[in-house]
Amino acid sequence: MQVQKIGSRGILFNLPSQPFSVQIYCIKSPNYLFIIDTGVVLENQMKEVKKYLEENNLLAEPVVIINTHQHHDHIGGNGVIESDIIIGHTLSSERIKQTVELLENYEAYKPAIKTLKPPNLTFEKRIVFDEEGVEIFYSLGHTEDSASCYDRVDKILIVGDTLVHPLPSINWHELDRFIETLENYKKIDFNKMILGHEKVLEDAEFIDETIEYIKRFKALDVDFTVFTDVHALMYRWGLVNLAENLKRAGKEVKAKKYYLKAKSDIENPIIKPKDEKEYRGMIEEIEKGIKDLRK
């Protein structure tokens, strides 16, 4: 675990995970300790964070947990540190069902599903802790329930998975709303952006790169000739996840377009998974998706 002090009152924890490291951010405000995201289900990142917070006497004030969204790599440790308040978007309870559905496919995760602790304080647009200088706002795009956090004192923007380096993690089908959220980020006066995985960024350049990629992705016009393995991973799963989400939303014609693009692109050596199991799984998912559409 790497620990980095940020600004006057932030602590960033970076913990190993695959394919990306996980970042958990804490804000020590006058009356609370805010913890933004809590790591991966079954990976116990929060245990290490808790140990550090205990050893440094940072758990004297009540803890408020904030979930940027309900993916399983952001909510895993919601129950590790005692906290009366877990904040998430109004759609959290709906989205967590999809996470549970996904985890149910894996035997090892089944016991953990029962211990998942969903948000108990939800908001639609914004929730502000005025005296603490902390605000949480709706920032849909990566998922429909995505939220971001802004520390007004240190001007730190915590974005969850709205920004992923090197390429955006595309799941939800309303890509124009995703772009809107990113455009809104550019209006925020921030010193640093904390990403849910891997990175801390200091300027808006990467926001523009992300917007550009999403536009190209939407048009199925991504040039992947210079892709690394990580780019390829984000790209192929972006296609499949988007198709899945379009199917779920009843947008069958569009869904088919992305399924077919995934089907052909994963045969390209740049995009094809190196791992045979992933490759087989992906083909199965695409075939099943297309078959469901024909029903």
Ligand SMILES: [Zn+2]
């Ligand atoms: Zn996510």
